[in-house]
Amino acid sequence: MSIFDNLIIFEMANSHQGSVEHGINIIKEMGKIAREYNVKAAVKLQYRDIDSFVHPDFKERTDINHIPRFMSTKLNFEQFCELVDAVKSEGMIAMSTPFDETGVQWCVEQGLDVIKIASCSSMDWPLLEATAATGKPLIISTGGKSIADIDKIYNFFTHRNCEFALLHCVAEYPAPLERLQLDFIDRMKKRYRNITIGYSGHEDPDDNIVSMLAAAKGARIHERHVGLPTETITLNAYSMNPSQADRWVKSIVTARDICGLKKENTKYISQAEIDSLNSLIRGVYAKRSIAIGEKVTENDVFFAMPYQEGQLSSGDMYDGLVATKEYSVNAPINEKKYTSDIKSARSVIHDAKGMLFEAGIALGNDFEVELSHHYGMKNFRQIGAIIINIVNREYCKKLIIVLPGQKHPRHLHKIKEETFQLLYGDLEVEINGSKSIMQPGDMKTVLRGQIHSFSSKTGAIFEEISTTHVKGDSYYQDKEISKLDLMERKSIIKEW
Structure with a gap:
């Protein structure tokens, strides 16, 4: 300090x-x-x-x-x-x-x-x-x-x-x-x-x-x-x-x-605050008798307090819910909260937009967002990156967003040469086994054939300027990633 x-x-x-x-x-x-x-x-x-x-x-x-x-x-x-x-x-x-x-x-x-x-x-x-x-x-x-x-x-x-x-x-x-x-x-x-x-x-x-x-x-x-x-x-x-x-x-x-100036620069939520809010939110209850395996819609339930431990809240209700147990009238609906790649992607996008807002970086309207998920969306917050493609001509410009605690795995390019400049946050870059900590404004150039990776503790946004980006020019050290089809490890987001 x-x-x-x-x-x-x-x-x-x-x-x-x-x-x-x-x-x-x-x-x-x-x-x-x-x-x-x-x-x-x-x-x-x-x-x-x-x-x-x-x-x-x-x-x-x-x-x-x-x-x-x-x-x-x-x-x-x-x-x-x-x-x-x-x-x-x-x-x-x-x-x-x-x-x-x-x-x-x-x-x-x-x-x-x-x-x-x-x-x-x-x-x-x-x-x-x-x-x-x-x-x-x-x-x-x-x-x-x-x-x-x-x-x-x-x-x-x-x-x-x-x-x-x-x-x-x-x-x-x-x-x-x-x-x-x-x-x-x-x-x-x-x-x-x-x-x-x-x-x-x-x-x-x-x-x-x-x-x-x-x-x-x-x-x-x-x-x-x-x-x-x-x-x-x-x-x-x-x-x-x-x-x-x-x-x-x-x-x-x-x-x-x-x-909260003595704490980390994040919002702290106490258990007392959670308990206080939980005492006021609505839980999901059966409006009619529901059999095992039956699809449950909002017409089959009602929302009321108190919210009970293990119960779905009104905000957790989702289309496609299938009952895993029998429910009698007025019984609390106790099912697992819904998770999907779409829900995970939406959460990631919201976090990325928040980081851009906080950094004061405006994107304009002409760009494409790519989620690079090398081990699937369920592991995206640990391994991956958000790539914002802005220009790809004889020169290429991208913004890369690395979430807190996220790492992008080791890989190299045979065609592309690229330079990173950190705009916001902290970034550790490894090039051919040599690691360095970047501060905002610092630059690193990755030559063709150099094995590199990057990670961030608190989150980072950096600009990548390179020669033309060519699909399929990323060669990963992990053979499990290399086996994947390009579209298996990437999702293109059209609606930002």
Whole structure:
């Protein structure tokens, strides 16, 4: 699991007043909250070398925003080391936002787990070069940045093979609710599919609806400013005290539970939910006496609750049902559920269409669907593939859909050369005994005569570009497959 996933970041408000002792007290309070809710938490500091960060002619100026605060809260390297040790002793992740190259070097020397780039620095290319060179995981805030700006940031770090995450952020302090634009999280998730997206909030510290909405939108990192008020220290309008931070974390944990964000990316159906629905669905009951071997139609039955264990439900009733036992009037019909190649094929097609929808791949209207079932439809979900034939001229284009847990058996082509490009999901490709795991965008070329196969754990869609496809040009290693007529192992679907 990525260090970014489900991460909660406590950012030290107002540079912890430039006090190591006060900073440690804040860290201890946040440590209590992290343990209370058993969350992966980080404390974020801010590093800047004041001697060089502020121009010497302006250090004494009090009329320029931020400079008086920076000068009054100045700490040296050794003092920051004390704070880092305190974070780690509380079992939390230590991270910092460096605002200059000296700060980046401090992050490296202190062995910080993560480096954060502030919104104001997210297009400071010299600083970004320095952070990228560290090889550390990076989190970049995008407050005040257009989609074109974020594209530049994304490409900058992608080209340097960095591990990084992006935070949606509105850089107003405090940020008005009407300008939070949480829908932009959706767009970031679609546009930067392989990147963790989070949310850095500056709204009213008592507002926990926003944190729950951000979690529901799919933010996997949450960040807020936190502090510790005292008789002499008053927090600003966007920073949380410990009790507010406690409620904030609790709201995120609750939202994650409600949305199922801690589970696999699939829909979980509990036994309690099944039992609840079964208590309301209708069972199939005999309307008249039915003899063994008699064909049963809907005219011979009625649907009523309760549905009993082993009984056909109203949704399981089918044409062609033949009774395997005698039934008296009002008796529950206890027959095996109907399965057929047609029913299996329909189920497979529905799954394939769902994968295409989720991947955002549109097929248009001119294509042909082929189910490649090497060991019959009953084994299709284990062995086979869905082949969508789009173009077959001097060049050929297909989309191949591999269902979760499905494998396509070893075979070769004597005439056709083909190249695979993974569009969606995960794919393991084996070529002449050499296996490789493909990620979306990766390509593999299969030369004539090379024995190859592919499989997927969670499901995959890949594009196959090849020379002209010729029927009968697939030669399988398994002799049982080779014995089959071409039409015995393929079904052509006309109605998609």
